[in-house]
Each structure stands twice: as structure tokens, then as C-alpha cells.
Amino acid sequence: MSLPPGFGRKGEIRVCKLHKSLYGLKQASRQWFIKLSTALQDAGFHHSKSDHSLFVRTHGNSFTALLVYVDAIILSGNNLQDIEEIKAHLTRQFKLKDLGELKYFLGIEIARSKKGIALSQRKYALEILDDVGYLGAKPVNSPMEQNLSLSRDEGEYVKDPSSYRRLVGQLIYLTITRPDLVYVVHILSQYMDKPRTPHLEAAHRVLRYLKQTPGQGIFLSADSPMQLNAFCDVDWARCRDIRRSTTGYYIFLGHSLISWKRKKQTTVSRSSAEAEYRSLALACCEVTWLRYILNDLKVNHSQPVKLYCDNQAALHIASNPVFHERTKHIEIDYHLVREKIQDETIKTFHISTSKQPADVFTKSLGLLQFSNLLRKLGMINIFFNLRGSVKENMQDSRND
Structure with a gap:
């Protein structure tokens, strides 16, 4: 921000003291979020501990969730009257534009039917x-x-x-x-x-x-069971430049795909078993976070999460707490898989490589196998x- 010409004497240094944040300054977005959070907390909402942009409110049997991305807001709940009250409360605080039922959000098109979204x-x-x-x-x-x-x-x-x-x-x-x-x-x-x-x-x-x-897009089924299922795989040392392995995982809620990721591992793995074990750890972290999100949304998920891997050696390492040569050089934080297995947060299963849906993340596949895996992922057009x-x-x- 520049001072207007002629303000002050020549050679004199003056600055502006802002009483409120202006759009475009570094702290403007932070100040906006603080102001919005204060207004939502006054309405009875509280921050989700797992996702700070998610606000939830429970009032008797009614539940309302509000998701914020800068100045775009998605509001959902099981009580229409509560939703209208929240809109009225925010309208008194800010200038709002109600776009009605969610159809388009940040470039994402939403289509609804009785079967799902x-x-x-x-x-x-x-x-x-x-x-x-x-x-x-x-x-x-x-x-x-x-x-x-x-x-x-x-x-x-x-x-x-x-x-x-x-x-x-x-x-x-x-x-x-x-x-x-x-x-x-x-x-x-x-x-x-x-x-x-x-x-x-x-x-x-x-x-x-x-x-x-x-x-092409993903389909979220309306009658999907509330059971988390995770599939992880690894692309071992395929990178010709640095030979690091790449982790890929998919996580389903029942039959609906809700989370996926492909990430290059931070170190070079000496064996495919080690690379797969690191992949298990990354998928385990994501599953733990999703359980927190489901808890904030009042979705009960007491059963263990099913985690599928196509490497028998990695599964044995995860379930066997005995120290041996194959795992002594692996960082301590990757052994969280064992801890989650012991407290029954997750339960590991072996899956055949030919049936592994995460292969679409780790390999360049032929047309037939690629099309079959897309159907398994629930992708539709x-x-x-x-x-x-x-x-x-x-x-x-x-x-x-």
C-alpha cells in the first residue's frame, strides 16, 4: 500500500496504521478465518480437531456440519430448520449469497440421485x-x-x-x-x-x-456400508533417476472411494518388502485420520479397518514384533503399523496381485486391466x- 502523493514533507518517513485487514495483504486470510470462526463459535459450532476447516454442531438430535474453503462454504445437516437458522445468523454477520443445493463447488460438479452422488x-x-x-x-x-x-x-x-x-x-x-x-x-x-x-x-x-x-468421475453410493477398507501397493525402485519407491493407496468407505494418494518415499528401500512395509505405514496414517473425521461426523466405526496388501513379507513384518536383520534399519515411526494392529485399529489381509486395485497407482497398465480396475474403483461417466x-x-x- 503506497501513501498518496504530497502526503507529508519531503524526506519524512510515515506509515499507515491499519485498523482492519485489507484484501490482498498477507494476514488478510488469517484475519478473515478468525472472524468467521468467532461467528460460528457464537452459533454453537466447534472446530474439528482432525480438520480445522470443518465445523460441527450437535443440538439435541440434530447435527450440522459446515466446511470452509476461504470464503466458500458447504453447509449440511439432518435438520432443515437448524440450517436456516445458521444461514440467518451468518447473514447478520456477513454479506452472503445462498446458492441453494450444492451443484458446483470449486470446479467440481455434483450430481445427485437416489442411488448416490x-x-x-x-x-x-x-x-x-x-x-x-x-x-x-x-x-x-x-x-x-x-x-x-x-x-x-x-x-x-x-x-x-x-x-x-x-x-x-x-x-x-x-x-x-x-x-x-x-x-x-x-x-x-x-x-x-x-x-x-x-x-x-x-x-x-x-x-x-x-x-x-x-x-469421468467418482460415485459415492447412498447405501454403502460404513466400513473402511484400504488397499496399498508400492512401485519398487522403478524411478530410473533416483531409484526411490513410490507408495500408492486407495481407501473405500464401503463401496465408495473416498481417499487416494501416490507419493514418492523419502528413502531408498533395499527390498520390496521394506518398501511395501513403508506403504502400509502411510496407509495406516491416512486410515487413522479418516476415523477421526468419521467420529467428528458422528459416524460410528468401532470395527477394525481392513488393510489389504499383496506382499506377504511386509504383512509378516507388521504382525511379528521380533527384532531381526530385515527391519533393524527401518525408522521407528514406521512401526506404528504394529501398534495399530495390536490395539485392533486395523486388521491386515493379503490380496492377490491380480486383484489389487492400487495397481492403477503404481504401474502403467494395459487397456483391459486398466478398465477392469477403474470399475473396481467405482468410477463412472x-x-x-x-x-x-x-x-x-x-x-x-x-x-x-
């Missing part, structure tokens, strides 16, 4: 295609060629690396509802500092896959009609 980012996907000029591209059925291996040292450098970085950044946000893209986007994001031609070609293939399925053709109108989408 479908989440997709079709409009955002079409905007990416339009931005890059791929609306007329020839579509493909998979986001990455099977067994493709990228490296930092092969191919010529891209002339305009900023365009590559912009594209990968857009694709990263698209993975919020597209777990089928997580593997390839994670690979491409590793080369954003110095992208080469093979990396750009792989990114363009992702765009051609988006042209085939712009409305609500923009397909009964014949299987896409109800797309690219020109109308650009005008939305």
Missing part, C-alpha cells in the same frame, strides 16, 4: 482441452502407454517449459475427482524444472485420454447415454 470435473477438463487446443484431438483409451518409462536425460528440452508447467498444474487439480490420472500426473510433475520432449508427448496423450472421457456414446457438445461447453 457423482462427482466430476467435466467443465474444467473441457476448459483444459480448449486452452491447449486439443478439443479436436483424436481420443485414446488410456492415459499412458503401457510400460512407458520416462527419464530426465532422454530427449530434447522443451522450448517453452512454462506451458508444460501450466498444463501439469492444471492436471494436478483435475486429479481431485480423477484417480485414473494420478499415476501419470505424478510422473509428469517430476520433470517440471527441465521438461523434455518425451515428457510433453506423454502429457499430450493425457489430453487425448481426457477427450475420450471428460466427464454420467454423461454417457444408454448406447455408450458421449453426450458432449464442445462448443456449448466453451460458452458455459
Whole structure:
């Protein structure tokens, strides 16, 4: 903020004392959240300890949850009268715009039916295609060629690396509802500092896959059982540059996919069993956090979480507390898996590699296996009609 010309004498140093935060300053968002939190606490809400952007309130038999992202708010509950009272309370404090039933939030499209809720980012996907000029591209059925291996040292450098970085950044946000893209986007994001031609070609293939399925998304079933099931897998030392393994996991609530992640491990693992054990630990941490979230939402989950892994050696390490050569070099914090097994928070199971749904996170698969795993993940495209053709109108989408 600059002082107006002519204010004060020449050479005199003066500053402004702000009585309230201005939009755009570093502390503005913090001050806004403090003010909003105070207003919500006055209405009887309290912070969730597991997610600070979640506020919950219990009043008799009624339960209300409020989720905040900067100045966008989602309000839900089992009592319509309580929801209206909260809206009136916030209206007295702030200038609000009630958008009604949730249909579009931060680029995510929400479609409801009696069977459940479908989440997709079709409009955002079409905007990416339009931005890059791929609306007329020839579509493909998979986001990455099977067994493709990228490296930092092969191919010529891209002339305009900023365009590559912009594209990968857009694709990263698209993975919020597209777990089928997580593997390839994670690979491409590793080369954003110095992208080469093979990396750009792989990114363009992702765009051609988006042209085939712009409305693909996840489905949250209305009659799904309240049982957490986790599947974890690892891509052992496949990275040709640093040889670190990569963890991938999926977590289901009943039949609905609610959490997924692919992350490169911080150290090099000497064996696949060690890498799988670290993957178990990361999935275990996520499961523990989800149990806290369910508790805040008043969802009872007293039974152990089922954690599936396709590596027998890792499962034996997790269940066997005996110290031996294979685990003495593993950091202490990874042994939390044993602790969770002993207190019956989780229960581990073996799953065949051919039935492991987390493979879509750790490998570049063929079309048949890739399609089968997507069905297991509960991914759907609500923009397909009964014949299987896409109800797309690219020109109308650009005008939305």
C-alpha cells in the first residue's frame, strides 16, 4: 500500500496504521478465518480437531456440519430448520449469497440421485482441452502407454517449459475427482524444472485420454456400508533417476472411494518388502485420520479397518514384533503399523496381485486391466447415454 502523493514533507518517513485487514495483504486470510470462526463459535459450532476447516454442531438430535474453503462454504445437516437458522445468523454477520443445493463447488460438479452422488470435473477438463487446443484431438483409451518409462536425460528440452508447467498444474487439480490420472500426473510433475520432449508427448496423450472421457468421475453410493477398507501397493525402485519407491493407496468407505494418494518415499528401500512395509505405514496414517473425521461426523466405526496388501513379507513384518536383520534399519515411526494392529485399529489381509486395485497407482497398465480396475474403483461417466456414446457438445461447453 503506497501513501498518496504530497502526503507529508519531503524526506519524512510515515506509515499507515491499519485498523482492519485489507484484501490482498498477507494476514488478510488469517484475519478473515478468525472472524468467521468467532461467528460460528457464537452459533454453537466447534472446530474439528482432525480438520480445522470443518465445523460441527450437535443440538439435541440434530447435527450440522459446515466446511470452509476461504470464503466458500458447504453447509449440511439432518435438520432443515437448524440450517436456516445458521444461514440467518451468518447473514447478520456477513454479506452472503445462498446458492441453494450444492451443484458446483470449486470446479467440481455434483450430481445427485437416489442411488448416490457423482462427482466430476467435466467443465474444467473441457476448459483444459480448449486452452491447449486439443478439443479436436483424436481420443485414446488410456492415459499412458503401457510400460512407458520416462527419464530426465532422454530427449530434447522443451522450448517453452512454462506451458508444460501450466498444463501439469492444471492436471494436478483435475486429479481431485480423477484417480485414473494420478499415476501419470505424478510422473509428469517430476520433470517440471527441465521438461523434455518425451515428457510433453506423454502429457499430450493425457489430453487425448481426457477427450475420450471428460466427464469421468467418482460415485459415492447412498447405501454403502460404513466400513473402511484400504488397499496399498508400492512401485519398487522403478524411478530410473533416483531409484526411490513410490507408495500408492486407495481407501473405500464401503463401496465408495473416498481417499487416494501416490507419493514418492523419502528413502531408498533395499527390498520390496521394506518398501511395501513403508506403504502400509502411510496407509495406516491416512486410515487413522479418516476415523477421526468419521467420529467428528458422528459416524460410528468401532470395527477394525481392513488393510489389504499383496506382499506377504511386509504383512509378516507388521504382525511379528521380533527384532531381526530385515527391519533393524527401518525408522521407528514406521512401526506404528504394529501398534495399530495390536490395539485392533486395523486388521491386515493379503490380496492377490491380480486383484489389487492400487495397481492403477503404481504401474502403467494395459487397456483391459486398466478398465477392469477403474470399475473396481467405482468410477463412472454420467454423461454417457444408454448406447455408450458421449453426450458432449464442445462448443456449448466453451460458452458455459
